[in-house]
Amino acid sequence: MPDIVDSSALSALQKKDLLHRLARIEGQLRGVQKLVAQAATAADCDAVAQQMAAARKALDRSFVQLLTNTMQTQSANAATLAEAQAAASKLAAMLDKFA
Numbered sequence: 001m002p003d004i005v006d007s008s009a010l011s012a013l014q015k016k017d018l019l020h021r022l023a024r025i026e027g028q029l030r031g032v033q034k035l036v037a038q039a040a041t042a043a044d045c046d047a048v049a050q051q052m053a054a055a056r057k058a059l060d061r062s063f064v065q066l067l068t069n070t071m072q073t074q075s076a077n078a079a080t081l082a083e084a085q086a087a088a089s090k091l092a093a094m095l096d097k098f099a
Helices: 012-038 042-077 081-098
Strands: none
Touching (some): 012 042, 042 081
């Protein structure tokens, strides 16, 4: 796991949890690659599709976790209402762009 840098974007614990989730997804994807390489029947393709869907869902959950953690951290770190509103606007733009 990479070194975790302390920042105002996410807490060290939030980063550690997100990195752990991403490492699990990476492992899932390696498993999918092996399934694809060994697929010989239609049933094998069904298993591949099921594992791909699971990995996609896990990545989607990680994305939501990232946004939720960012929202919590940015709100907690805001010194004024205007800063909190600016952070919320940035998150809304991220949702619009990536979701």
